[in-house]
Amino acid sequence: MSRADSTATTARAIRRRELRTLAQSISRIEQDDPTFAPVERSLYGGTGRATVVGITGPLGVGKSSLVSRLIAHLRAIHRSVAVVAVDPSSPFSGGSVLGDRIRMERGDRDAGVFIRSMASRGYSGGIALATRRTVRLLDAAGFDVVLVETVGSGQVDVDIRDVASTSVVVLIPHLGDEVQTLKAGLFEIADVFCVNKSDLPGADQARRDLVELVAFGTPRDGWRPLVTATSTTLPAGIEELWNSIERHERFLDEKELRGPLRRRQALQEILDLMKRRVEQDLLPRAQSDPEVRGLLDRVVGGTLDPPSAARRLLKGPARPRSKTT
Ligand SMILES: Nc1nc2c(ncn2[C@@H]2O[C@H](COP(=O)(O)OP(=O)(O)O)[C@@H](O)[C@H]2O)c(=O)[nH]1
Numbered sequence: 001m002s003r004a005d006s007t008a009t010t011a012r013a014i015r016r017r018e019l020r021t022l023a024q025s026i027s028r029i030e031q032d033d034p035t036f037a038p039v040e041r042s043l044y045g046g047t048g049r050a051t052v053v054g055i056t057g058p059l060g061v062g063k064s065s066l067v068s069r070l071i072a073h074l075r076a077i078h079r080s081v082a083v084v085a086v087d088p089s090s091p092f093s094g095g096s097v098l099g100d101r102i103r104m105e106r107g108d109r110d111a112g113v114f115i116r117s118m119a120s121r122g123y124s125g126g127i128a129l130a131t132r133r134t135v136r137l138l139d140a141a142g143f144d145v146v147l148v149e150t151v152g153s154g155q156v157d158v159d160i161r162d163v164a165s166t167s168v169v170v171l172i173p174h175l176g177d178e179v180q181t182l183k184a185g186l187f188e189i190a191d192v193f194c195v196n197k198s199d200l201p202g203a204d205q206a207r208r209d210l211v212e213l214v215a216f217g218t219p220r221d222g223w224r225p226l227v228t229a230t231s232t233t234l235p236a237g238i239e240e241l242w243n244s245i246e247r248h249e250r251f252l253d254e255k256e257l258r259g260p261l262r263r264r265q266a267l268q269e270i271l272d273l274m275k276r277r278v279e280q281d282l283l284p285r286a287q288s289d290p291e292v293r294g295l296l297d298r299v300v301g302g303t304l305d306p307p308s309a310a311r312r313l314l315k316g317p318a319r320p321r322s323k324t325t
């Protein structure tokens with residue numbers, strides 16, 4: 001089969017949501033396999049339809065459990081759902097997902113659900129880029145909803161707002177000091193707050209505190225984050241959580257904010273790709289390229305400062321230089 005044929009075949013299999021191809025394709029993204037790029041290019045035009053929801057928060061607050069419950073709710077309202085979990089430390093164990101695994105073993109797997117964990121380390125292309133590409137693939141595969149679980153405490157290098165259209169920040173009662181340090185960052189991120197483990201004491205107070213904090217804050221683009229309470233063990237509040245997510249999605253449409261959001265995300269992705277490209281180009285040249293070595297010698301020797309060296313390198317070796325540098 002020619003390269004073009006195999007690209008078309010793979011792209012078709014992804015659009016048909018063939019699970020083996022989806023899984024293999026994500027592995028190729030994880031390995032940053034350059035031969036996969038044509039497939040992604042051919043799928044690109046068919047993306048942008050999925051609702052991409054970030055589920056983020058500290059370890060152990062119940063993100064994976066919530067994802068399991070959300071899957072069950074979404075299937076009940078006839079929506080297909082894919083999950084990308086950038087949190088291998090916390091495997092899915094919730095009822096619906098376990099049930100899904102059993103069905104998978106029996107061979108009658110629900111084709112409306114796809115779950116993929118991504119290791120958070122060891123990507124040549126960076127986890128943020130791999131996550132975005134994986135989400136795009138699942139979007140092209142026609143899943144109505146893509147849930148992205150990330151640990152929101154700086155341990156995993158994914159800014160969920162670069163990927164999702166709605167970001168849910170999950171907290172629990174009595175998070176204490178940890179939440180104090182996280183709060184600033186998490187407030188920036190949240191479109192919806194979810195106080196999970198509401199079956200535990202202190203949940204009502206935690207929810208009231210959050211409502212108060214949100215009321216004091218300045219709305220971002222006219223949106224004040226919603227606060228919901230859930231329990232995955234009871235369970236309780238799952239439908240309300242999903243309805244809050246949908247309210248934010250509708251808000252994006254009504255206020256015509258989806259376009260600006262996509263533009264900001266596209267710019268960020270291009271920037272990330274350019275940064276990686278510069279890094280990949282420069283690092284080997286520090287050994288092999290006489291120009292780079294010469295610049296480094298001068299920086300170390302004190303005759304050229306680092307900003308000037310960076311400016312020269314950004315202009316590139318092949319292009320004509322202006323006289324000013
Ligand atoms: N009491 C209670 N425990 C929960 C709830 N949701 C999750 N847990 C427990 O919290 C722990 C961490 O859950 P997990 O979903 O792996 O958290 P993650 O690290 O945020 O993905 C597990 O032991 C869950 O059983 C809840 O609503 N109530």
Ligand SMILES: [Mg+2]
Nearest residue numbers: 063064087090
């Ligand atoms: Mg988890």
